[in-house]
Amino acid sequence: MTTAMVADAPPDARVPGGGVAEEPADPVGVRRVTVVGSGVIGTSIALRLRRAGIHVGLSDRDTGALAQAVRMGAGTALTRDDPPADVVVIATPPSTVVDVLREAQARGLGAVYTDVASAKTRIIADAELAGCDFTTYVPGHPMAGRELSGPCAAHADLFTGRPWALCPHPATPAGPVRLVAQLVGVCGGELRVLTPEAHDRAAAAVSHVPHLVSAALAAWFAGADQSTLSLAGRGLQDTTRVATGAPGLWCDILQQNADPIAAVLDAVVRDLTTAAGALRSADHARGGPLADLLVRGNRGREHILGGPAGAQERTVA
Structure with missing residues (x-):
């Protein structure tokens, strides 16, 4: 726009x-x-x-x-x-x-x-x-x-x-x-x-937070050396694709829906912080927080593929 x-x-x-x-x-x-x-x-x-x-x-x-x-x-x-x-x-x-x-x-x-x-x-x-x-x-x-x-x-x-x-x-x-x-x-x-409130909560979850998470991951690579970048594959490219959006427009979008976005971000950050803590600990048990996050990730992906975005992805594939 x-x-x-x-x-x-x-x-x-x-x-x-x-x-x-x-x-x-x-x-x-x-x-x-x-x-x-x-x-x-x-x-x-x-x-x-x-x-x-x-x-x-x-x-x-x-x-x-x-x-x-x-x-x-x-x-x-x-x-x-x-x-x-x-x-x-x-x-x-x-x-x-x-x-x-x-x-x-x-x-x-x-x-x-x-x-x-x-x-x-x-x-x-x-x-x-x-x-x-x-x-x-x-x-x-x-x-x-x-x-x-x-x-x-x-x-x-x-x-x-x-x-x-x-x-x-x-x-x-x-x-x-x-x-x-x-x-x-x-x-x-x-x-x-x-309702406007239901829309904004959903948009935060399915659009706004994914953009921020993609941007945060892509930002880590802003100073990456060529040796690291030479190993990058489609997974990284797909995950960071939306990070190319216009920053000015996206700042505008994010500020318009600040509270619902912040609530979802808090939940995502909690999961990532827990994962980081588990990786630093000596306990890497199969049933620990890392496994829990990965299992919930599998389940969430299945739900995504069951929705309109997933149907479109399956059609393209």
Whole structure:
């Protein structure tokens, strides 16, 4: 995701009728979408929507990223003459989502708004304080991404078979939720409806902490000598793959979901500290803490392979 705000947006556009878009009789009510943010997630969404024949307007203050997304066929640059979209997708860094949402709603960029930020509780609380309109806003998060950034890393099939969480606010009517759910379906995502708190706890466990653990392991090798690196294999490469994520963006993500991440990290650190203590002790019994950790690791891996990520891995293999 690039740092994007609403650019070249029609300042006097309004939602038709001044209210929330109703689900049309046509089974696919999403015909026009505006994507704010031309990073890997925003551009991937735009590419998939374009494949489905949906008109996509793109907005990004990073003119280079915007131009690249346009060249890739992700849509056309948003202009002041464009009519309001059925759905506006805010694909900007988490700390900018509320400002972008407030500006987009004030400009009447669309009938319904959603976002793709990977933390929800803080954004929703900040949006309430900012006076954002929750009758048209459906917080969302596609559980897919790449360790690479920018529009060039985008792919239209990025969300196929992947969970896509929606965390509707109590004030949000069913119509906007259905419309965003249709967009999720067009993108190939598998809809999950969660509370913001449940989402953030899950995202901490399955995404945020793995990134930090990967980064911590990779950081150890920053000063490694060539003799050590010459022995590195696929196991190390696979374990540290996500550590290549953009540090600035990831700092933003981690700060947005700080408490749930810290809770999972504490548990992981306890296990590693126990393992280090066992290795330093004279007692390496088969039933000791090392064996316990490895057995629980086997069990956890089996659970992972039983979920959506595991199903995708088995399909690829």
